[in-house]
Amino acid sequence: MSSLQELQQKINYEKTIDCVQCGYCLPVCPTFETMERETHSPRGRINLVKMVAEGKADIDVLEDPIEKCLGCMACTTVCPSxxxxxxxxxxxxxxxEQNKQKSKPQKGVENFLFDSFFPSKGWMDTLGNATWLYQKSGVQKVARKLNLTKIAPLNMEHFEKVIPDLPSPKERKKRANRYISKRPATAKIAFFTGCVMDSMFFETNKNTIHLLVKSGAEVILPKQQTCCGALHAHSGKVDESIELAKANIKAFEEEQVDYIINNAGGCGARLIEYHHLFEEGSEWHERAKKFVTKVKDITQILVELDQIEYTKPVHKTVTYQPSCHMTNVQGVIEPPKQLLNKIPGLTLKELKRPEFCCGSAGTYNMLQYDESMKILDMKMEDVCSTKASDVVTTNPGCLLQMKLGIEREGTTGEMEAVHIVDLLAQAGPVGKWEKETRG
Ligand code: SF4
Ligand code: SF4
Structure with missing residues (x-):
């Protein structure tokens, strides 16, 4: 095989030929709207990929347009071809990624992050515990006072302000790996905890288990599960993301469950596409297909099981910011709204452009901070025009981004960003459950 053929295979050249250049995708592309350049539109990007694959342009021309793509997939929802x-x-x-010249230390940091950090539950717990210590020990206050947060890499000084209060290591350790509902069993569910979700939004994960148990499900947290691989794929680490997919397929197969539930739109979008990572007809493709049929978002399963009565009123006006990956890749659109409409006292005001990405997009807001903030500011204009007190989301990245948007708008204290699971838990099941339902 010639090197050009190899490049064409790697870059999925044959898929670029399907584009008929109609331009229907242009009006829905956030980066085309903010950057106003053809090369930063879906059509322009496809054209560049095609030119590179045909040997008519150098790989370098792809770098900026591809890195500035959010991967929100809004373009795929309107494409007639x-x-x-x-x-x-x-x-x-x-x-x-492979074309980039990187220094040894840079490669070392990346390898550690992608090969050891994100896939390791131990490391993610350590991150959560270290953040808890930072918050509780007073170091956070001092660091903020002395402006030390400014030296944090990857624009973390901004995100540091919006990370929620985390539980203690003791609280983290208390969580079991199996919960059995006291009600007649409705389903056997494996919960995909996610790496960032479990580290930074541990309470939301706990509320997720609570809602599932109260829905009559037996809930298992497979010990061998790992990162879904979305962050790896977004960063051009395809081989690593395939290995993570295999590890998850294996871990969840062992539990023989009815459903694999997640509460993070970005992770869910990765999980339901696992079969695309393997050659059709191969053993892994077959195993991935079985895995994928069981994957659902928490909002889908709560609507489907329909066992919880939301009786505690929440007197608020909220708006809903859908996760792009949940909407455009998973096709989960109505269940979150159906659930919000069940909460007594709650008024849901829809955004004018719910489909417009919030600019979070995995690690985009850290790596492409300025572009991400332009997109976020546009999103916040829409959010603020609803006069809602809360922005509800279904993905950790969107949640942090919305918190950051509120901070940028100067409306902290008047407005809040909340994961839908936490709002449902507030309105739903009461009483102690954790000890009683441990399996
Ligand atoms: S994925 Fe989103 S940002 Fe990227 S080209 Fe498509 S619409 Fe534009
Ligand atoms: S809508 Fe589809 S076919 Fe038309 S330009 Fe965009 S990607 Fe190409």
Whole structure:
């Protein structure tokens, strides 16, 4: 195989041919709107990938347009030719990544983050515990007072302000790996805890288990589960993301459950596409297909099981910011709204442009901070016009981004960003449950 053929295969060249250049995708692309450049539109990006794959342009021309793509997949929802942009983007990211000149220390940090940090429950727990210590020991106050947070890498000084209060290591340790409902069993569920979700939004994960148990489900947290691989794929680390997919398929197969439930739109979108990572007809493709049929978002299963009565009124006006990956990749659109409408006292005001990405997009807001903030400010204009007191989301990245948006608007204290699970838990099941339902 020639090197050009190899490049074409890697970059998914044959998928670019499906694009008929109609331009219907342009008006829905946030980066085309903010950057006003054809090269930073879906059509322009596809064209560049095609030119590179045909040997008519150098790989370097792809770097900026591809890195500035949010991967929100809004373009795929309006494309009349059903262009598989996600696969084109993933191939292009892989090629761009391999083309980059990186220093040894830079490679070392990246390898640690992607090979050891995100996939390790131990490391993610350590991150959660270290953040708890930082928050509780007073170091946070001192660091803020002395402006030391400014030296944090990857624009963390901004995100540091909006990380929620985390539970103590003791609280973390208390969580069991199996919970059995006292009600007649409705389903056997494996909960995909996620790496960032479990580290930074441990309480939301706990509320998720609570809602599932109260829905009559037996809930298992497979010990061998790992990061879904979305962050790896977004960063052009395709091989690593495939290994993580295999590890998860294996871990969840062992439990023989009815459903695999997650509460993070970005992770869910990765999990339901695992079969695309393997060659059709291969053993892993078959195993991935079985895995994928069981994957659901928490909002889908709560609507489907329909066992909880939300009786405690929440007298608030809220708006809902849908996760792009949950909407555009998983196709989960109505269940979150159906659940919000069940909460007594709650008024749901829809955004004018709910489909417009919030600019979080995995690690985009850290790596492309300025572009991300332009997009966030546009989103916040829409959010503020609803006059809602709360912005409800279904993904950790969107949640942090919305918290940051509130902070940028100067409306901290008047407005809040909340995960839908936490709001449902507030309105739903009461009483102690954790000790009684441990399996
Ligand atoms: S994924 Fe989003 S940002 Fe990227 S080209 Fe498509 S619409 Fe634009
Ligand atoms: S809508 Fe689809 S076919 Fe039309 S330009 Fe965009 S990607 Fe190409």
């Amino acid at each position: 059903n262009v598989q942009y996600g696969q084109i983007l993933e191939g292009a990211k892989d090629v761009v």
